[in-house]
Amino acid sequence: MAGIKDVAARAGVSVATVSRVLNDHSGVREGTRTRVLAAVSELSYRPNTLARSLRTDQTRTLGLVISDVLNPFFTELARAVEDEARARGYSVIIGNADEQLTLQDHHVRTLLDRRIDGLLVSPADGDSLALREAALAGIPMVFVDRWIAGLDVPLVRADGRSAVRELVAHLYALGHRKLAIIAGPVASTTSNERLAAFRGALAEHGLPLPGHYIGQGDFQTASGRRVTEGFFTLPEPPDAVFATDNLMALGVMEQVRTLGLRVPDDVSLAAFDDIPWFLHTDPPITAIAQPTQQLGHRAVTALTDLVEGRSAGSVTLSAHLIARRSCGEDERTRR
Amino acid sequence: MAGIKDVAARAGVSVATVSRVLNDHSGVREGTRTRVLAAVSELSYRPNTLARSLRTDQTRTLGLVISDVLNPFFTELARAVEDEARARGYSVIIGNADEQLTLQDHHVRTLLDRRIDGLLVSPADGDSLALREAALAGIPMVFVDRWIAGLDVPLVRADGRSAVRELVAHLYALGHRKLAIIAGPVASTTSNERLAAFRGALAEHGLPLPGHYIGQGDFQTASGRRVTEGFFTLPEPPDAVFATDNLMALGVMEQVRTLGLRVPDDVSLAAFDDIPWFLHTDPPITAIAQPTQQLGHRAVTALTDLVEGRSAGSVTLSAHLIARRSCGEDERTRR
DNA sequence: GCCGCGCATGGAAACGATTACATCGGTCAT
DNA sequence: ATGACCGATGTAATCGTTTCCATGCGCGGC
CATH class of the missing domain: 3.40.50.2300 (Response regulator)
Known part of the structure; x- marks a missing residue:
């Protein structure tokens, strides 16, 4: 692979000059510049970014x-x-x-x-x-x-708190009172914010958020499935589930189907993060969209x-x- | 950021020796090695991959x-x-x-x-x-x-031809006779293979594949929508559409919904490439899965x-x- | 006619690693 | 005792660039 030296030799100039035209520094005579450029294209020379970065430190x-x-x-x-x-x-x-x-x-x-x-x-x-x-x-x-x-x-980032409040209001208006959430990893900042906002909004409506309605997920599909499974072994399963990301919502869908139940007849579902497919799922999924x-x-x-x-x-x-x-x-x- | 020289100085050896322990070359005395390793961790030294790659050419x-x-x-x-x-x-x-x-x-x-x-x-x-x-x-x-x-x-790659034949047989068995396809970019190898296999399978069943049933897409959602729109301005719209990738299938879904029609009642749909969401769309989508x-x-x-x-x-x-x-x-x- | 200046260019030192080769003790066979 | 050899280490060249500094040349002002 041709290096800057080859180009210099071919153009009959020094490597310094080649470098100058390559980085269009001023002070190269027009004739020289074109000669160098010609050599560059004849050899189809491409600068080695490793060397360049090593030298320039960027x-x-x-x-x-x-x-x-x-x-x-x-x-x-x-x-x-x-x-x-x-x-x-x-x-x-x-x-x-x-x-x-x-x-x-x-x-x-x-x-x-x-x-x-x-x-x-x-x-x-x-x-x-x-x-x-x-x-x-x-x-x-x-x-x-x-x-x-x-x-x-x-x-x-996007602040999802007001959207979560909207969501809770929406669920409340539709008559849901037993609202559950599937959180992400325990120390996840986004999950915590969503959980806190959810809890706060529930409180505003006078609703409790018992521990067994807080599912511990990890933002992956499988955890949505697992948590949903747990929800439905409860004496009083929730009538609405809020998945704090879209993959866990997919898990909920999968598990609900496995259990032979239906959304929203048997349980409602909402997700954080909107994706194109949510429009075409059965049923279309209510979601909080981020920009x-x-x-x-x-x-x-x-x-x-x-x-x-x-x-x-x-x-x-x-x-x-x-x-x-x-x-x-x-x-x-x-x- | 500390370099190999700093490590060498700190360990009281030459850079060559440091390099040797870093790339575990044999012939470094155990005591020296540990001394170098200590210096490495004290300075939390990390080799510069740019320099390394420049020299080793990989x-x-x-x-x-x-x-x-x-x-x-x-x-x-x-x-x-x-x-x-x-x-x-x-x-x-x-x-x-x-x-x-x-x-x-x-x-x-x-x-x-x-x-x-x-x-x-x-x-x-x-x-x-x-x-x-x-x-x-x-x-x-x-x-x-x-x-x-x-x-x-x-x-x-995965050869999709036999799966396409399976698909056509499946559609035929379900009573569909007006089969259309949404192809990818004209010179796309995969699209051409799928199109040819589709055409061949149709012929085996004695079905024609008229030009207006061959939609020209580009593997993107929007083109699926556009082609579908075209199909439904035809005097005889197809009764089944095969989208040669999953995004165009999404486009079909979107357009079918826009037109106020339903899958599969008004038109059937199948896609190349299976994705998790296909299980939960309304209706679940028949697809050809690649490994x-x-x-x-x-x-x-x-x-x-x-x-x-x-x-x-x-x-x-x-x-x-x-x-x-x-x-x-x-x-x-x-x- | 000379000095100084600026412009175009070249020479060579970096950048941070790897590695061929040199060096230096020490051991062992003779 | 001597030389060959070996194992551990150091010295310096090298990879392909950029860039600082030096150089040479032409030109204008005195």
Whole structure:
């Protein structure tokens, strides 16, 4: 593979000059420039980014560590991140943590070893040594969607609390009184916020939230199934279930079907995170939608600000309820 | 950030020795080794992979270029690829081509600039200069799912032809005679195979496949909607539609709903690629399932074989039909 | 006619690792 | 006692860039 030396030789100039035209520095005579460019294309030369990065100490690459690529919410987020990054001249390397702390830290380290310019992360539940160290070491870093308390890192997210209140009001209006929730991992910031908002909203309506109506999930499909199974062994199963992410909602659907029951006749269902398929499920699923693309864009904006030496603050967008038929019918949602 | 020199200084040895213990080369005295290791952990030193790769001319990184991350099939594939690669000590960098040739070539070039050890690609429709050059240049490369004709590159894929024949037989048995298909991009290898198999199977049943029953899609949701709209302006709309990927099937669902029609009462629907949500749509969708994870694993196996100097051949797995209710009911599928 | 200046270019030192080769004791066979 | 050899370590070249500094040249002002 041709190197800058070959180009220099072919163009009859020094490597310094080649480098100058490649990085369009001023002060190269027009004739020289074209000669170099010709040599470049004749040899179909492409600069070695490894060498370049080694020398310049910047990779123009961002790392993105997400908890689960298979979750459509994160897929869409990753996509938005990539788009915005590319528009700003950065590449993105994605690490999928699969909701596991060790895998997450593995990716953080790998990414850092590659000397990425900045790190975008939606941390998995729990305390991450790698992340803590990176933050302390001053690696430009931004949290998106989820975060770790006590770290001075900007956060870009959607506040779901008012949407959760809307949801509870909606369920209440439809006559539901036994409301249950399937939470994510215990220390997950988003799950906790959703749980707290749910509990608060229930209280506003004078409803209790007994412990057995709080299912312990892990944001994965299987846990939705498992928790649902548990709910239906209760003497008084809930009449509505709120899954705090879309995969667990899928698990609920699967288990409800397994049990030979139906949504919403036997139990209502609502999910956090809206996805295209929710419109076509049987029945269509009521969900809280986040402005996913915007989250991705804003996160990249914040991170590149940091990387390029500007300052960046946290951003909070908002989520909203999309009522469909999975919580029962009323005149507004029937069609 | 601490470098190998700092470690050497701290351990009171030369950088060569440090390098030796880091890459566990033999011939380092036990005492020295522990001293070095101590220095490494005290400084929490991490080797700079850029420098290492520059010198060794290998990155232990694989590039994966796929046509659309948002397509659950590819998401799952990417996930499988990453898992297998990690197990073999490689990282993966994903490039999302969004079904656009220019974006695909952009990613191929970027990946090559990073000096990845090998390239896994599911090429978008059309002729790709970058890919052709890479193949000619002898970059270790493997195609997965889709391929480009005329390039001597191993291919890992699932043959869907017999499953398509199964599907047509299934539709025929249910009484459908006006069968339509929504194809992918014109030059797409997978789409062409599916179309040809569909046409062939129809012929076996003595059914025609008129041009207006061949919808021209692009593997994206919107095109499924558009084509469906067209089908229903026909004097004789089809009574069954086969979408050659899952996103276009989603488009069909959306458009059918918009038109105030129902699946399968007004039109039957089947899709290539099975996804978890198909079980819970209204109605559950009949689909052809590929062994996605295996595809990913085998593709990585083939690629690493190439990278590590072994030879690799093409792999063909098979797909199978999963009959659900979206094509109408019969005693086999009713439950 | 000379000096100084600026412009275009080249030479060479980094960046942080790996590794071929040199070096230096010490051991062992003769 | 001597030389060959071996095991542990160090020195320095190298990978492909960027960039600081030096150089050479033409030109305008005095």
